[in-house]
Amino acid sequence: MMMGKILRVNLTTKQITEQPYPEVLARQFMGGAAAAIKLLYDEVDPRVDALGSDNKLIVSMGFLAGTSAPATSRVAFVAKSPLSGTVGYSNSGGFFPNELRAAGVQAVIVEGKAETPVYLWISDNRAEIRDAKDYWGLNTIDTQFYMQQSLHDGNIRIACIGPAGERLVKYASIINERRAAGRKGLGAVMGAKNLKAIAVRGSQEVPPAVDPAAFKEAVKNLHAAMKDSPVLYQRFRNFGTAGNVELTVKQGDMPALNFQDAAGEEYLAIGAQVGTTYRVRHFACDQCPVLAAQVRAVSSGPYAGYATEGPEFESLYSLGSDMGIADMGACIAMDRLCDELGLDTVSFGATVAMAMELYERGILKPVDVDGLDLKFGNHEAAVAVLRKVAFREGVGDLLAEGARLAAQRIGGDAPKYAMHVKGLEFPGYDPRGLMSMGLNYMTTFTGADHSRGHSEQEVFGIPVPQAVDRFAIEGKAALTIFNQDVGAAVKDSSMLCTFVARLALLPKNLGATLIADFWRAAQGYNVTPEEVVRVGERMTNVARAWNIRAGFTRADDTLPDRLLMEPLKTGASQGHRISPEDRDFMLNEYYSLRGWDARGVPTLERLKSLGLETLAADLSRL
Amino acid sequence: MATVTVRTMFELAQIVGRPSVLLTMEPGATVETTLKALQSAYGGLQGRLFDPATGGLLSYLFIELNGRDIRSLKGLETPVAEGDALSVMMPVAGGSGSDDNGP
Numbered sequence: 001m002m003m004g005k006i007l008r009v010n011l012t013t014k015q016i017t018e019q020p021y022p023e024v025l026a027r028q029f030m031g032g033a034a035a036a037i038k039l040l041y042d043e044v045d046p047r048v049d050a051l052g053s054d055n056k057l058i059v060s061m062g063f064l065a066g067t068s069a070p071a072t073s074r075v076a077f078v079a080k081s082p083l084s085g086t087v088g089y090s091n092s093g094g095f096f097p098n099e100l101r102a103a104g105v106q107a108v109i110v111e112g113k114a115e116t117p118v119y120l121w122i123s124d125n126r127a128e129i130r131d132a133k134d135y136w137g138l139n140t141i142d143t144q145f146y147m148q149q150s151l152h153d154g155n156i157r158i159a160c161i162g163p164a165g166e167r168l169v170k171y172a173s174i175i176n177e178r179r180a181a182g183r184k185g186l187g188a189v190m191g192a193k194n195l196k197a198i199a200v201r202g203s204q205e206v207p208p209a210v211d212p213a214a215f216k217e218a219v220k221n222l223h224a225a226m227k228d229s230p231v232l233y234q235r236f237r238n239f240g241t242a243g244n245v246e247l248t249v250k251q252g253d254m255p256a257l258n259f260q261d262a263a264g265e266e267y268l269a270i271g272a273q274v275g276t277t278y279r280v281r282h283f284a285c286d287q288c289p290v291l292a293a294q295v296r297a298v299s300s301g302p303y304a305g306y307a308t309e310g311p312e313f314e315s316l317y318s319l320g321s322d323m324g325i326a327d328m329g330a331c332i333a334m335d336r337l338c339d340e341l342g343l344d345t346v347s348f349g350a351t352v353a354m355a356m357e358l359y360e361r362g363i364l365k366p367v368d369v370d371g372l373d374l375k376f377g378n379h380e381a382a383v384a385v386l387r388k389v390a391f392r393e394g395v396g397d398l399l400a401e402g403a404r405l406a407a408q409r410i411g412g413d414a415p416k417y418a419m420h421v422k423g424l425e426f427p428g429y430d431p432r433g434l435m436s437m438g439l440n441y442m443t444t445f446t447g448a449d450h451s452r453g454h455s456e457q458e459v460f461g462i463p464v465p466q467a468v469d470r471f472a473i474e475g476k477a478a479l480t481i482f483n484q485d486v487g488a489a490v491k492d493s494s495m496l497c498t499f500v501a502r503l504a505l506l507p508k509n510l511g512a513t514l515i516a517d518f519w520r521a522a523q524g525y526n527v528t529p530e531e532v533v534r535v536g537e538r539m540t541n542v543a544r545a546w547n548i549r550a551g552f553t554r555a556d557d558t559l560p561d562r563l564l565m566e567p568l569k570t571g572a573s574q575g576h577r578i579s580p581e582d583r584d585f586m587l588n589e590y591y592s593l594r595g596w597d598a599r600g601v602p603t604l605e606r607l608k609s610l611g612l613e614t615l616a617a618d619l620s621r622l
Numbered sequence: 623m624a625t626v627t628v629r630t631m632f633e634l635a636q637i638v639g640r641p642s643v644l645l646t647m648e649p650g651a652t653v654e655t656t657l658k659a660l661q662s663a664y665g666g667l668q669g670r671l672f673d674p675a676t677g678g679l680l681s682y683l684f685i686e687l688n689g690r691d692i693r694s695l696k697g698l699e700t701p702v703a704e705g706d707a708l709s710v711m712m713p714v715a716g717g718s719g720s721d722d723n724g725p
Contacts, residue, residue: 231713241714469690471690572707
């Protein structure tokens with residue numbers, strides 16, 4: 001088997017143990033995030049305090065990490081989310097994942113809590129818990145620099161937290177190199193464990209595939225599909241994800257002003273075409289020929305001197321249009337500061353956008369926001385709040401809780417303006433013009449998440465499995481399930497880069513077929529593409545069952561009232577909303593097709609068909 | 623006669639000189655005849671809408687009529703009417719690839 005070992009690290013007892021990768025995780029869940037979520041299900045009580053010592057942080061790579069397959073240096077971080085209370089899953093790329101795999105490790109389970117700040121040092125045949133007092137307080141960039149210096153090796157790869165994670169900001173990120181496992185607040189889980197960083201150095205080859213010739217053929221076919229894409233090496237490399245600004249402005253579904261309306265053409269000022277004028281260079285994750293990351297720098301104006309790897313589309317929405325900011329320099333500066341201080345750009349921007357609306361409506365007074373003029377478009381105030389959030393100073397301490405909790409604490413009408421699902425703030429697609437995306441936000445196990453079940457058909461017009469009318473509700477349940485399960489199998493289990501999956505494989509519906517080819521060749525399993533998709537369905541059901549045990553119900557599978565009741569006012573999606581009746585129609589059909597009952601609980605029959613009957617026993621005890 | 627707004631992006635918008643233009647179409651006009659009228663009005667669009675080899679739409683274009691994918695309507699044969707908006711889009715990517723802030 002190609003899978004590496006599992007390292008179990010208990011920070012309370014300071015014990016580190018190794019175990020072989022369980023066959024059931026490799027065969028039923030493929031590895032990656034799917035296996036990590038099963039480990040969470042098996043080992044973490046859903047009712048634990050996410051910031052307590054009983055939560056666990058699971059770091060997991062797919063079976064393709066470290067191999068010759070391109071665009072697979074990706075890692076899943078999984079824990080109970082302190083922001084939402086749901087399964088928390090975020091992933092990242094860069095060099096850290098392949099380095100950890102080269103150290104012989106497939107997954108790390110971090111348990112307990114250290115008495116004082118520590119970091120985990122993993123090299124080829126050694127893992128140890130080390131004192132991190134020399135790094136506590138440093139930002140993510142300096143942490144990595146000084147750790148490499150102290151360990152006398154610039155090729156050590158480090159995943160770490162910044163001041164925001166140390167202070168348990170509910171949407172603190174984990175940063176490796178300049179990449180972010182940004183969402184769900186998993187940086188706060190590290191901070192709560194007094195775990196500043198995981199540093200790795202490896203030199204081992206991944207064990208050979210069971211059928212090396214077939215594996216080589218699959219690599220060749222993946223490269224061919226990537227080369228065949230009319231978009232991947234041309235347009236995507238040139239524009240990166242920022243190209244979505246132009247697209248979503250045209251579609252009228254880029255949110256503006258805390259979802260009060262769609263972003264208009266004034267926000268093309270933070271789009272890809274303007275972005276190219278700031279670009280200094282391209283950058284790529286390990287073993288990726290696409291070079292899609294855009295390093296952008298500001299050379300004049302108040303933000304001169306700031307540079308960042310990004311901002312990606314989601315950050316241009318959250319740091320830009322959602323806060324009414326159409327200034328690329330400000331977006332670059334805030335993107336950089338969020339990464340340095342260890343904050344999720346999306347939740348930060350969305351939470352401050354809510355605060356801006358509350359301020360403009362008089363619900364928050366100047367005295368409540370430390371005297372800042374927190375109106376929409378005021379990027380100087382947004383930058384000031386960013387630092388306050390990271391260090392939990394003044395109003396930053398309130399906004400560090402995320403939109404849902406902050407609004408609850410403010411009280412009155414404030415919760416009406418908190419734009420989230422299950423506590424996770426929205427990414428950059430207004431679902432009022434995208435019905436499947438809306439259903440996906442309602443049902444994805446992490447809340448309003450664009451990285452699970454993204455509606456490629458509605459947003460990008462990819463006609464697979466078929467072209468769709470994005471305003472129609474008919475057929476959207478089946479489409480959403482296709483996107484969630486195929487996406488989970490192809491991107492969250494094998495951990496292939498989402499852009500390769502989306503741009504090179506989905507247009508030809510090749511994802512499950514190619515992953516099945518890789519899986520057969522690597523592990524020797526006699527699997528079909530249908531079995532690959534079932535891995536995605538298993539992951540969805542395991543996460544759903546865990547969330548139900550955590551207390552989530554059908555009532556949580558909904559959208560904020562604004563999206564249900566207020567149609568978009570302008571743009572190409574003008575007049576559209578997802579009414580409560582639309583929501584119920586799609587949700588009923590979705591549950592039925594999933595084999596879940598009317599409460600959204602997976603049935604014994606469906607769980608049995610997935611080999612997950614033990615979950616039914618857990619659910620029947622509720 | 624029908625006045626149709628045609629919205630474009632990236633290099634198409636640069637060729638046209640602005641993000642949207644108004645075209646006046648004869649009765650019976652379709653998405654295809656509207657796109658061909660656009661191509662006739664702006665010669666730089668030759669080869670950037672239709673594949674010169676096959677005559678079909680370039681595969682990476684995503685075209686919506688009033689917000690609806692034309693492939694969910696009648697494709698290029700979909701009729702256009704007064705006040706319609708035709709968006710000629712060029713999807714690049716989508717979102718951030720991590721959950722996250724980076725691809």
